[in-house]
Amino acid sequence: MRNRRIAARVVLGAALIAVPFALHSAGLPVSFFTTVWIVPGLLVLVFLLLRLSHGHRLKVCERVLGTYPL
Secondary structure (H helix, E strand, C coil): HHHHHHHHHHHHHCCCCCCCHHHCCCCCCCCCHCCHHHHHCCCCCHHHHHHHHHHHHHHHHHHHHHHHCC
């Protein structure tokens, strides 16, 4: 289940980044509204990387709190 969510976010981020290139190759002129899709795509990928890097630390905390409850 976790891998499916990660894959979905990677596909979403890549698709958002690819939209301006697809629109440009379709013949639309480059403007702010056609390139604005790159920013949310990059944010999705950056936040995914941050979540994955800090997720390991959260797993360690989960194991410790499971062993030694508050």
